[in-house]
Amino acid sequence: MLATVIHAARDIRVEEVPDPELSTGGDAIVRVVAACVCGSDLWPYRGVTPTHEPHRIGHEFVGVVESVGPEVAAVKPGDFVIAPFYVCDGTCANCRNGVSTSCLAGSWWGGDDRVGGVADGGQGERVRVPLADGTLFVVPGPVADDEVPGLLALSDVMGTGHHAAVSAGVGPGDSVAVVGDGAVGLCAIIAAKRLGATTIVAMSRHADRQALAREFGATHIVEERGDEGVARVRELTGGIGADRVLECVGTRESMDQALRSTRPGGMVGYVGAPNGGPELPVRTMFNRNIGVNGGVAPVRGYIGELLPDVRSGAIRPGRVFDLELPLADAAEAYAAMDERRAIKVLLRP
Amino acid sequence: MLATVIHAARDIRVEEVPDPELSTGGDAIVRVVAACVCGSDLWPYRGVTPTHEPHRIGHEFVGVVESVGPEVAAVKPGDFVIAPFYVCDGTCANCRNGVSTSCLAGSWWGGDDRVGGVADGGQGERVRVPLADGTLFVVPGPVADDEVPGLLALSDVMGTGHHAAVSAGVGPGDSVAVVGDGAVGLCAIIAAKRLGATTIVAMSRHADRQALAREFGATHIVEERGDEGVARVRELTGGIGADRVLECVGTRESMDQALRSTRPGGMVGYVGAPNGGPELPVRTMFNRNIGVNGGVAPVRGYIGELLPDVRSGAIRPGRVFDLELPLADAAEAYAAMDERRAIKVLLRP
Incomplete structure (x- = not known):
């Protein structure tokens, strides 16, 4: 064969x-x-x-x-x-x-x-x-x-996006930001909407993927990254950050974006396989009660x-x-x- | 005054x-x-x-x-x-x-x-x-x-121990290991029992604190640390590790002990203020779906x-x-x- x-x-x-x-x-x-x-x-x-x-x-x-x-x-x-x-x-x-x-x-x-x-x-x-x-x-x-x-x-990909949402504890009425606009990130948008999120921010810079993100349920698109991306997510979430952030990439930059875009007491659900790091900044997580949950999706x-x-x-x-x-x-x-x-x-x- | x-x-x-x-x-x-x-x-x-x-x-x-x-x-x-x-x-x-x-x-x-x-x-x-x-x-x-x-x-201390247990998602029937036998760790034992945990492993080497741990609801005491400590916790939890582990110290060693004592898909609830680190090993967490949640207790x-x-x-x-x-x-x-x-x-x- x-x-x-x-x-x-x-x-x-x-x-x-x-x-x-x-x-x-x-x-x-x-x-x-x-x-x-x-x-x-x-x-x-x-x-x-x-x-x-x-x-x-x-x-x-x-x-x-x-x-x-x-x-x-x-x-x-x-x-x-x-x-x-x-x-x-x-x-x-x-x-x-x-x-x-x-x-x-x-x-x-x-x-x-x-x-x-x-x-x-x-x-x-x-x-x-x-x-x-x-x-x-x-x-x-x-x-x-x-x-x-x-x-x-x-x-x-659909089960992996769902795992990000479940791991982050997405529930009805939540605000959710999704970092990553690959197939898994797009499926995470589907999952967030399906679990009842009402504000869904897709972080994407590609027009075709933005269109699919909107079709899947994204209510807002943020093209900015880094400090500007964090500021935009906060603007859309009452000034404090998203209740749940779904990290669907696995790089140092994407995890940093996710942690900083989460409100105090919120949770990052992550499914982007971390390729050789990064290690997580525990003091930042501790001070703001940001949880991190997820992994290789079952x-x-x-x-x-x-x-x-x-x-x-x-x-x-x-x-x-x-x-x-x-x-x-x-x-x-x-x-x-x-x-x-x-x-x-x-x-x- | x-x-x-x-x-x-x-x-x-x-x-x-x-x-x-x-x-x-x-x-x-x-x-x-x-x-x-x-x-x-x-x-x-x-x-x-x-x-x-x-x-x-x-x-x-x-x-x-x-x-x-x-x-x-x-x-x-x-x-x-x-x-x-x-x-x-x-x-x-x-x-x-x-x-x-x-x-x-x-x-x-x-x-x-x-x-x-x-x-x-x-x-x-x-x-x-x-x-x-x-x-x-x-x-x-x-x-x-x-x-x-x-x-x-x-x-x-009682609210902080409770926060460790809540952050880890302790519920009825869970197996829980508590790292740290200070006042917060001891209160985390109270909290775990109160939330319905049925196996509660206190990691302690001090006789007086072991006695208080048992009074508060610990079902087992583990004195070992490192690999031996992990092995002992696994022995007590069906070979896979505890459902929930409460980290109540804040050092590199205690967090490592906590992460390695948790079963795949389990959660570490941590309230030990991390004093200058350690950063969390994301690949270890990812591969086994170990979540980390907690922080300065509200x-x-x-x-x-x-x-x-x-x-x-x-x-x-x-x-x-x-x-x-x-x-x-x-x-x-x-x-x-x-x-x-x-x-x-x-x-x-």
């Missing part, structure tokens, strides 16, 4: 690789209907994370189950499934606590799966899914083709809550996919996102 | 100072019935915080109102009042949000009060209280002398909730005072706390 392999920075190839085979008894083979490129895939693409040897890449996909091992009970051939961006058993203490990204038996796509060898990456024609019962979420009934982008968003547990709203059209996270390419053009998908020609690219095997 | 003045590190004197006078219209004069020494008072005492010139000290007291300005409505002469460790108006946006320590008109005992000059310190015979309506909490009815320690605890807003339980004897935070001295012996009070001969010292003018 064909799958995407990263060989080095800016060297993405779609290559012939061995077909996956069932091996552990608890796994499933899924034919990928759609996959996508994540902002975090750009780190190795850009060389920020070194690539020591060629390896499979991609961790967001939806598809149809082709076969299952004898121990699999919750998934059967023919099911349309959403795979979260990680593998989890759904039964360990951490999964039961809602933190399936810390599953005690868990693993990551493209890495050592801890039970059957190396897991496939998500950007390929097929994927062997370890711990299929815990990992895969079955979408009931027939799935229309135009539903695919929205369902694919549930594999990562999206598997959010699919059940979010799916009905996606299928009904109440929320439309699939709109973040503004470019669709065949799997064979994966290299161009990476380039388009790297060069900001696309917010997020959907790949069709 | 007599009041406590710090002249330099380890130089605490009780001196004659001018009697306070009403000045702003909204202030009150309170005759101090009892005051106390705070762990944070030990920073200037030890020279960790420099003392550039002699100044009044102390920020926890209870007393009886002697006179009030013409604009004061909620407090009248003869009222027994609890003063929180700061001045607040109770009406600004931050106070209404429950963060009265960030009051837009607020100030600190012994510092510039922003309306009438320099505020008195709490360790004296009398105190002029700016913004009396917002700052003082009236204790109804006659107050028995043996109630004084419990009421005094509401001026800081205890004024907690008095109403906690007072009935203190007066009924349901909780007994006044037990943290294990030494009582006349105000004239304030220097000895500081020495006793500095040398750990006392947990917390109550001063009687």
Whole structure:
């Protein structure tokens, strides 16, 4: 079959690789209907994370189950499934606590799966899914083709934006500022509105993303950064800052922007993977009672809550996919996102 | 009148100072019935915080109102009042949000009060209280002398321990670890039990404090620190760490202990004033979804909730005072706390 392999920075190839085979008894083979490129895939693409040897890449996909091992009970051939961006058993203490990204038996796509060898990456024609019962979420009934982008968003970005909002404690009537206008930041706007926020400030400088932010529920756009950005957010929030700030980037500057844009007693929900820092300024947090909560989003547990709203059209996270390419053009998908020609690219095997 | 003045590190004197006078219209004069020494008072005492010139000290007291300005409505002469460790108006946006320590008109005992000059310190015979309506909490009815320690605890340590627990989101059935066995840590144990925690691990190495921790509701004592301390907490919490960890010290080591003792998806509630750091390790927090929430405790807003339980004897935070001295012996009070001969010292003018 064909799958995407990263060989080095800016060297993405779609290559012939061995077909996956069932091996552990608890796994499933899924034919990928759609996959996508994540902002975090750009780190190795850009060389920020070194690539020591060629390896499979991609961790967001939806598809149809082709076969299952004898121990699999919750998934059967023919099911349309959403795979979260990680593998989890759904039964360990951490999964039961809602933190399936810390599953005690868990693993990551493209890495050592801890039970059957190396897991496939998500950007390929097929994927062997370890711990299929815990990992895969079955979408009931027939799935229309135009539903695919929205369902694919549930594999990562929509659940991650939701995690930012949940971690920050967004509730009815809150004022919320969102730092970051990538796919996750835009989904965080959807999540904030869905949870009842009434003032939603999107911090964005790109006209196309501003338009999508407004479509998703942003009530205000702030283009300024740094001190001016903080001042603008305060102007829009009674002079004190936003109740909740959703940090969806992961840089020192974005976290600083988030902390300073939060009102005393407010909370930053953060899901932007901090790439080598920054450490958090505890004295600033302490003096103003600014909390920081979040992390790698346990999206598997959010699919059940979010799916009905996606299928009904109440929320439309699939709109973040503004470019669709065949799997064979994966290299161009990476380039388009790297060069900001696309917010997020959907790949069709 | 007599009041406590710090002249330099380890130089605490009780001196004659001018009697306070009403000045702003909204202030009150309170005759101090009892005051106390705070762990944070030990920073200037030890020279960790420099003392550039002699100044009044102390920020926890209870007393009886002697006179009030013409604009004061909620407090009248003869009222027994609890003063929180700061001045607040109770009406600004931050106070209404429950963060009265960030009051837009607020100030600190012994510092510039922003309306009438320099505020008195709490360790004296009398105190002029700016913004009396917002700052003082009236204790109804006659107050028995043996109630004084419990009421005094509401001026800081009990509300601060409660803030750690509230910030961490302690709820029924939770496992909680408390880092720090000072008066605040001990009050955090009271708070955790009161909010329904069923496993409460006190990290303490002192026999007398361990005994009080158990009296307050600790179900387990852990004497180990560092890796061994983390391992012991995990043993007591199903192998994954405590749901909530209350950090009541403020050092790099104590915060590290707290973060590592928390289970994935759990929360650290912290109230130990971070003295010059440490910055928080965001990648560790991110990977395990460990939240950090808390800060300088808005205890004024907690008095109403906690007072009935203190007066009924349901909780007994006044037990943290294990030494009582006349105000004239304030220097000895500081020495006793500095040398750990006392947990917390109550001063009687």
